[in-house]
Amino acid sequence: MVKSVGRAFEVLEAFNEVRKPMLAIEIAKRFSFPASSTAALLKSMVKLGYLSFDQRDRRYFPTIRIAIISEYLHGALFGQGNLMALMGDMHSQIGETIILGIRKDLEAQYVHIIPGIYPIMLNVPPGTVRPLHRSGMGWALLSQCEEAEIRAIVERVKADGRGSPIDHTELIATLKEVRTLGYARSYGTYVAGSGIIAMNLPGTSHDRRVAIGAGGPVDRLQSREREIVRLMRAAINRHFGKP
Structure with a gap:
């Protein structure tokens, strides 16, 4: 398995479990990921449109894009x-x-x-x-x-x-x-x-x-x-x- 791909999906599944925005450090600690690679991963997921980042509280959360994809797949x-x-x-x-x-x-x-x-x-x-x-x-x-x-x-x-x-x-x-x-x-x-x-x-x-x-x-x-x-x-x- 490509490590970065596995980590991206682990992050998305984590949001499904905690059901609230999370800091990068919270995500890194949850999976024992290195802080630097966690930051790079989250920034990439934001750039791709799968996570949002709130500048005010520094927290990440899945975007509506995930919901739209999930809704389509659920129906299919x-x-x-x-x-x-x-x-x-x-x-x-x-x-x-x-x-x-x-x-x-x-x-x-x-x-x-x-x-x-x-x-x-x-x-x-x-x-x-x-x-x-x-x-x-x-x-x-x-x-x-x-x-x-x-x-x-x-x-x-x-x-x-x-x-x-x-x-x-x-x-x-x-x-x-x-x-x-x-x-x-x-x-x-x-x-x-x-x-x-x-x-x-x-x-x-x-x-x-x-x-x-x-x-x-x-x-x-x-x-x-x-x-x-x-x-x-x-x-x-x-x-x-x-x-």
Whole structure:
């Protein structure tokens, strides 16, 4: 990865997390970037039109250009559906940690998160990744794949040699259950005591798959599984329509 490109996107994601203007020194400390290269990076992003700089308080903030690009891409990917509204709706209805996930090669990545309301909840930061073959979010995303693609993923995981072993037959059985139920459930599969119930969002294409999940302690998810599934389906139908 080109270091400067990675840092530029890290800066933009940081604004999404803190949701306020920041000083250059705040950004440098957040990522342990050298002060000089941080200043050069921010000046370049200002010159390109992606950040604004307020001379009065010396703070940076994303410009409307980011919002315009995001608005277009959101419409291209999801039509009239509104992801943030969907996540907020699910959060208010369910109360558990709500997670938006996408496929990142052999992993499922959590790209946006709303923490749960309970004292004991699933607490994970945006950017967290889980193996496609061994996580609820991953199973939901994989359930949309053809058999040949799944087999290729299995071979790549085996060749990689990292993480837990993968059993093709067992994975196929899990994905068959996901397709039958219409959702994936993972209880203590990757992190002991924690779980997730995940569903795919309708209308996403082969290379733009998106899933959404409700995560929390295993015992609470198991006892509320039917209720959570019902609330998730109802919220998806309200915001995206029936698949």
